[in-house]
Amino acid sequence: MYRYDQYDQAIVDARVDEFRDQVERRLSGQLSEDQFKPLRLMNGLYLQLHAYMLRVAIPYGTLDSRQMRMLAGIARDYDRGYGHFTTRQNLQFNWIKLADTPDILARLATVQMHAIQTSGNCIRNISADQYAGAAADEVADPRPWAELIRQWSTFHPEFSYLPRKFKFAVIAAEEDRAAMRLHDIGIRLVTRDGELGASIYVGGGMGRTPMISHLVRDFVGSDDLMSYLEACLRVYNRYGRRDNIYKARIKILLHEIGADEYRRQVEEEFLLVKQLGIDPPRAELERITAMFAPPAFDPAAPDAVDRSDPDFAVWLDQNVAAHKQPGYAIVNVSLKPIGGIPGDADADQIALLADLGAAYSFDELRVTHAQNIVLPHVAKRDLYAVWRRLTKAGLAEPNLDLITDIIACPGLDYCSLANARSIPLAQKIATRFADRQRELGELKLKISGCINACGHHHAGHIGILGVDKKGTENYQLSLGGSGAQDVSLAKITGPGFSEDGVVDAIERVTDRYLATREPGERFLDTYRRVGFEPFKDAIYG
Amino acid sequence: MRLLTGNDLPTGDVVWWTGSGWSRHVEDAADVGQEGEAILRREEGARRVNVPYLIDAIATPDGPRPAHIKDRIRALGPTVRPDLTLRPADPAAGSWVI
Ligand code: HEM
Ligand code: SF4
Numbered sequence: 001m002y003r004y005d006q007y008d009q010a011i012v013d014a015r016v017d018e019f020r021d022q023v024e025r026r027l028s029g030q031l032s033e034d035q036f037k038p039l040r041l042m043n044g045l046y047l048q049l050h051a052y053m054l055r056v057a058i059p060y061g062t063l064d065s066r067q068m069r070m071l072a073g074i075a076r077d078y079d080r081g082y083g084h085f086t087t088r089q090n091l092q093f094n095w096i097k098l099a100d101t102p103d104i105l106a107r108l109a110t111v112q113m114h115a116i117q118t119s120g121n122c123i124r125n126i127s128a129d130q131y132a133g134a135a136a137d138e139v140a141d142p143r144p145w146a147e148l149i150r151q152w153s154t155f156h157p158e159f160s161y162l163p164r165k166f167k168f169a170v171i172a173a174e175e176d177r178a179a180m181r182l183h184d185i186g187i188r189l190v191t192r193d194g195e196l197g198a199s200i201y202v203g204g205g206m207g208r209t210p211m212i213s214h215l216v217r218d219f220v221g222s223d224d225l226m227s228y229l230e231a232c233l234r235v236y237n238r239y240g241r242r243d244n245i246y247k248a249r250i251k252i253l254l255h256e257i258g259a260d261e262y263r264r265q266v267e268e269e270f271l272l273v274k275q276l277g278i279d280p281p282r283a284e285l286e287r288i289t290a291m292f293a294p295p296a297f298d299p300a301a302p303d304a305v306d307r308s309d310p311d312f313a314v315w316l317d318q319n320v321a322a323h324k325q326p327g328y329a330i331v332n333v334s335l336k337p338i339g340g341i342p343g344d345a346d347a348d349q350i351a352l353l354a355d356l357g358a359a360y361s362f363d364e365l366r367v368t369h370a371q372n373i374v375l376p377h378v379a380k381r382d383l384y385a386v387w388r389r390l391t392k393a394g395l396a397e398p399n400l401d402l403i404t405d406i407i408a409c410p411g412l413d414y415c416s417l418a419n420a421r422s423i424p425l426a427q428k429i430a431t432r433f434a435d436r437q438r439e440l441g442e443l444k445l446k447i448s449g450c451i452n453a454c455g456h457h458h459a460g461h462i463g464i465l466g467v468d469k470k471g472t473e474n475y476q477l478s479l480g481g482s483g484a485q486d487v488s489l490a491k492i493t494g495p496g497f498s499e500d501g502v503v504d505a506i507e508r509v510t511d512r513y514l515a516t517r518e519p520g521e522r523f524l525d526t527y528r529r530v531g532f533e534p535f536k537d538a539i540y541g
Numbered sequence: 542m543r544l545l546t547g548n549d550l551p552t553g554d555v556v557w558w559t560g561s562g563w564s565r566h567v568e569d570a571a572d573v574g575q576e577g578e579a580i581l582r583r584e585e586g587a588r589r590v591n592v593p594y595l596i597d598a599i600a601t602p603d604g605p606r607p608a609h610i611k612d613r614i615r616a617l618g619p620t621v622r623p624d625l626t627l628r629p630a631d632p633a634a635g636s637w638v639i
Pocket of ligand 2: 409410411412415416417418419448449450451452453454455
């Protein structure tokens with residue numbers, strides 16, 4: 001894992017001191033809320049419906065046990081005993097007091113964490129494949145590149161006031177586990193003639209105008225990466241629509257001028273930027289890469305797993321993924337117990353995950369964009385012990401990528417921008433389909449409480465959007481989205497539903513799927529084969 | 542009736558204007574009537590409550606009930622965590638919210 005050097009630590013510590021002073025001035029009344037709001041947002045502190053909310057960055061979703069334990073401690077000492085893992089691999093605390101925030105940030109800084117650039121029109125926390133360093137299908141570990149981008153983008157003066165927020169995702173496998181194509185810039189590491197480089201995709205995003213990114217350059221070598229990204233951002237910074245918040249994201253720029261014209265301008269700018277010498281020497285990427293060296297796997301670790309406990313076998317088949325190292329496996333810890341709150345974990349659960357990471361996963365944990373946790377490097381001989389401990393803590397729901405593994409944003413229970421609640425709906429759906437979920441197979445259901453699409457509903461095999469219909473909650477259903485390598489945007493079915501109505505409508509959709517699917521087809525495959533109409537008929541017919 | 546509400550500066554808690562100060566309980570909220578704008582501006586100047594704003598509400602025998610679902614949820618707390626609302630011991634406390 002990456003370790004801060006003296007510069008990283010110094011800027012994070014300095015930021016804590018600066019914010020402490022700003023908070024004091026706000027509490028004493030020297031600063032008005034209008035003056036203070038941009039300052040607190042730069043430190044991840046939002047004001048939500050019931051309290052302040054602190055969003056803590058988890059760079060590329062990777063953290064160690066000490067950091068995870070710190071999050072548990074903060075939940076316990078400063079919040080109401082829990083946290084919410086988000087689709088951008090971050091953690092949100094829902095009940096933070098303003099006066100405590102500097103102390104919380106100071107504690108986070110002791111474990112090399114912060115809340116910088118988790119809000120505002122800057123380059124946000126870089127997300128990545130949660131299986132990085134463990135996946136059999138990756139060409140390299142994407143995290144050193146993500147870390148390089150983190151360093152380049154941290155406090156980048158030119159990109160602190162972009163037209164709008166800016167989100168990166170970095171992957172290095174064919175399978176896209178990070179919704180890479182739905183980010184402002186998505187990067188896929190590839191090799192060409194034995195050299196590692198990046199394919200650059202630009203202009204994806206969700207929100208009110210969802211778009212899939214365009215391939216802008218198929219190969220950028222590591223010696224040119226920073227210059228190329230700088231050029232991508234400069235063209236956006238120059239032409240992005242600062243006059244209209246709904247048109248300010250880079251996806252709109254690409255849509256308006258076209259990917260070819262954008263590419264032409266980026267290439268032109270790149271030639272200028274390249275002369276500035278901002279690309280770090282290769283030794284820097286090598287220094288970072290060395291910190292992500294594979295852990296000391298036991299080459300003699302046995303591959304066999306005793307499947308005689310049937311409940312364990314179900315979990316094994318659903319939540320455990322193949323590892324590149326023989327004798328090891330990737331464990332997905334579901335934060336989606338049936339009827340629970342998607343993505344929430346209480347302090348004891350977070351602390352347990354920290355312990356399991358330390359004992360069984362070479363001290364590493366990951367947060368996934370589907371709001372689950374990953375133990376990336378578990379020896380197969382330890383799987384049963386890990387499962388037993390997860391089971392006791394209510395963390396062994398065997399539902400990865402099934403209909404009850406729902407992504408849901410906080411919605412109207414917490415969020416001041418929401419139109420409708422997301423969580424109670426997720427709970428109802430999970431409860432309704434719990435006994436059928438395995439029969440239905442892979443089915444990604446995603447719920448957002450408003451058009452901002454924090455819950456990725458555009459990318460759901462089934463997506464649900466909460467809308468406000470004359471003061472009552474209403475839900476729009478959409479079908480056929482995907483955030484994976486087979487990326488697509490979901491299509492709205494028609495008129496919306498009440499909360500119970502939308503659960504019934506989903507049942508009509510899944511019934512139609514079961515009646516029409518061919519052997520081996522997932523819901524999405526059937527949908528793509530037979531098209532939208534049969535499902536629409538099933539819903540409204 | 543019209544209510545004035547906002548979030549307490551140090552804690553972020555939802556608060557309601559009572560006529561003489563701020564309370565965490567919507568039952569204590571006072572009808573600000575025509576005075577709303579003036580109180581709002583004065584309280585904004587005092588810098589103790591964040592983003593105060595005026596809402597419509599309905600008077601009931603149990604106290605004022607905000608017209609919009611968002612403010613009803615603010616008055617109670619997250620509907621999915623009854624244990625974290627203002628009256629965790631009373632399962633019926635939120636019966637009017639949704
Ligand atoms: C609770 C406070 C939150 C606020 C105020 C908020 C606000 C927003 C806004 C305004 C957008 C739209 C941006 C745009 O289209 O330009 C957005 C997008 C998004 N948010 Fe949030 N959000 C919140 C929580 C969350 C949470 C909890 C998650 C994860 C579960 C999340 C993940 C995202 C994602 C993935 C997007 C889509 C990014 C895109 O458009 O490309 N946000 N958010
Ligand atoms: S989608 Fe809307 S309701 Fe949900 S967290 Fe984002 S801004 Fe809030």
